[in-house]
Amino acid sequence: MADFPPFAYTTQESWYGELSFKAAEDGSALPLAGRRFEMHITPATTSAQLVPPVLVLSMDEGRGLSLKQGDPGTLIFRVPKETANTFPRGDFTADVLEVVGTDRYLFMPVRITYAEPSGLRAFLSRFLGVSVSFAARQQPIYTPLAVPGREGRPGATILTSSVPPVPADGKDGDFFIEDRTAASQGRRMYGPKSGGVWPGAPWNIQVAAISDVPGLTGALTEKLDRNMLVKSSAPVAADFPAGTIRVAKNTATGRISLFVNDGGAIIDLINGQEF
Incomplete structure (x- = not known):
């Protein structure tokens, strides 16, 4: 895989970047509203030990990441000059990570070059899917195209009914809850379904009477x-x-x-x- 062209910054300016995501299929904007992201700015150092980030940007108020107003497909990141000036000079990884619960997933790789003013360089796209443009009084605008991933395996489903499951209900891997509370009995669960067949013996997940407790x-x-x-x-x-x-x-x-x-x-x- 080719390297992504990095953002180039000098010690005389704040870091500002726009990541505009577009669908690979038709080039339409890829909406990000409702999704959570983080950007871990870490020195690009090869080490046997985990290199801690010098700064973590998030979408919390004032923490450096936000969606562009009127354009929910563009993610903006900002690092004030006063903060960036405490960083060592050199190359950084600043990958965009999507936050899902307590997990973090790589969403888009980003590279940043931080140098003295004489070290400011311009980068052009050398491969399909990424463009770099320069706007007046702004940092480079980096526009990658999202690449569709492999379709994942469908997850298991929990079905419910007031009667036991029949073979036509659900798919392999699913679970089934029989809700018998209307008859003053407890709930019980079947599953997982395997080979198109539901297990014949359920287990009680709610005790309504002594008879519901096996043995x-x-x-x-x-x-x-x-x-x-x-x-x-x-x-x-x-x-x-x-x-x-x-x-x-x-x-x-x-x-x-x-x-x-x-x-x-x-x-x-x-x-x-x-x-």
Whole structure:
């Protein structure tokens, strides 16, 4: 790939540049409204260690990057002379990075030459797709053409319905949520769809009843005697096996509570008493 012609600046002026993006297909303006960009100005140094930037421009208020008024396809960058004069003389990378969430992606490579006044040079485009022009009392205007990238793989989709999915629903890789809240039941999810088939066993993502928790009903059945123990006194260890839970009613006091046999010690789970 050929090098991009750099912006040339001297120590006597502020840095100002316009990046006007156009679609490669038809040359129409490529709108940038709603997108976020950063420009990391870094000495063009080859090093085994990461070279930190001397300045990071962003689209926050007063941070150096903005869209040109009335032209949302042109990105403007500015560095005041007072700030630039603290930079070392030489070549810089100032690549435009697109901000997507917490990630940064290279959007357009930019090079800057910073020299004394005698070092100011003019650069002309040597390959298709980039032009450099000079406007009165302005820095060079650098106009690259955007090159369409490779089409990415379609992402997975989450479908929803009040009934389970059928083979015609969705595509491979998709997930499906069955919303059963209208029937006072929890939601459950199927997926991912593979080979045109939805997995037959969903998993519960919202618990509306004990029966929605896999294995819980069986575990409680093993540990909980559903027949109430009725006697005229508090329960004792002989009334039910160690490690199990039982509801008991004391006819002498009229109290009903839930008890566990903890290795021979009977504990009232509701009132916290040990018998």
